[in-house]
Amino acid sequence: MVAEKELSKNDEQSNFLHSLLTDGAITPVDSDVDSYELELPPWYDDGKFKRAQSYFKRNFFAMFVAKMCGLLVILAVPSILDVLIYTNQSSTAVTAYRRYVATIMHVLNWYYEDLxxxxxxxxxIAYVRRMHASTSKRSHSKLSGRIISQKDMAVTQFGFVGYIVLGYKNLGIVYQTEDMEAMIHFWRVIGYMIGIQDRYNLCTDRLSTTEQRMTQVQEQILRPALVSRKENFEKMGNALVNGLWCFxxxxxxxxxxxxxxxxTDVPGYHYWAEEHPSPGCETVYVKFTRYSRFILYFLLLxxxxxxxxIVFRWYFNSQMVxxxxxxxxxxxxxxxxxxxxxAYVRILK
Structure with a gap:
């Protein structure tokens, strides 16, 4: 009986990834800006949503870094990178600054305001959904059918919450099961409202299923993309970092x-001695400048x-505020x- 349940779970996860990579890759986020009505999902839980908001505030710095890494990793996904290059709104430091500061402001609105x-x-949320639908429609006509697909939206969702769920230990995020379940509910709601269909939503009604979906996306989509990242990744990544340096x-x-x-567990990116796959194995950071090595060591510390x-957590959180x-x-x-x-970025004018 136990074995049958495990097989059923494995089949469910295999079906999710297959559906995401096939149907999800050709299904647009929305057919048009007027094709939907913004509403809360029927399973919305206000208590969980507000608990997630409080959880974020207690871990502001750690979760900001998680989202920063998430923004970088999705640049390695060709379908997302191509659309970003087409929009031409984040290819230089100044355009990236304005685009990503606006993104930060939108996300902080979600964490700080009542929904x-x-x-x-x-x-x-309404603005972000309209923007995605409009961009998808324009890129479809200009980029040989390229769209913002359900797969792209799910991968982008990983960028905002995936490392929080899978990498909380390395990021120093204070963990309690109830808090993480609330965070997953939060992003399940946000995903639903910005147009991710339930079958492609990485966040589900269970922590275990969510972890499995996120692990599959990390292992089958993001890690290979980082290993064989395109040439434009460095240009767009540098623009992102140089722009948000002002933040x-x-x-x-x-x-x-x-x-x-x-x-993301990419080979060669190990730091501490116990992480090295074999004695004397060289890690990537030895080729960095002294400044980059200092920043890396500081972040890991x-x-x-x-x-x-708690005193350091309070200090770094206060710096983010x-x-x-x-x-x-x-x-x-x-x-x-x-x-x-x-320099001044305004949203919801």
Missing amino acids: VPNSASWKS NPFLDYDAFVFLTSRL VHETLLRF LSRFLITYFPFLAIFKFGVRD
Whole structure:
């Protein structure tokens, strides 16, 4: 009986990945901006949703780094990279700054505001969904049928929550099963509302199934994409890091690619002695500049040691709150780097 249940679970997961890579790759996120009505899913749980918001605030710094790595890893997926290149809104430091700061503002709206009709959070989700539908329609006509597919949306969903679920130990995220279940519910709701169909949604009603789906996406889609990343990945990744440097000056391209690859279990991206696959095996970071190696060591020290202590967790979280305030009202680093006009980013005008 137990064996039959295990076979059933394996079949379910195999069917999910197969469906995602076949039907999901040709199914658009939305057929048009008027083809849907924004609404809460019937299984929405307000208690879980608000618990996830509180969980994020208690782990702001660690989860920001998780999402930063998530943004980098999805750039390695060719179908997503091609659409981003087509939109031409994140290919340089200044355009990437404006695009990704806007993304951060949208996501922080979801974490900080009540999800009710006409709220800032609701309007933000509506805007993001319209933008995806419109971009998909335009890229379909300009890029030989290229669309923003259900597969692309599910992979992007991984970028925002996948490393939180699978890499919480390496990131220093405080773990309780109930909190993680709430976070999964949160992103299941967000996924539903931005147009991800339930059969492609990485977040399900169970922690175990969600972990299995995310592991499959990481192992079968993201890790191979990182190993054989396209030439434009470096250009777009550098633009992302250089742009968001104005939000967090401790960003470094080489350090974050290493951190992202390590979270994804890419061969060669090991750091501590016990992680080395064999004695004397060389790791990638030995070729980095001293500055990149320092940033990498600092990040690993913070996430794997310092964030275990509440005082350090409070300090780094407070720095992220300060960064959010500054980027909204006084983005002095962006003013210095890009000028006043481009430094101020506003959403939901």
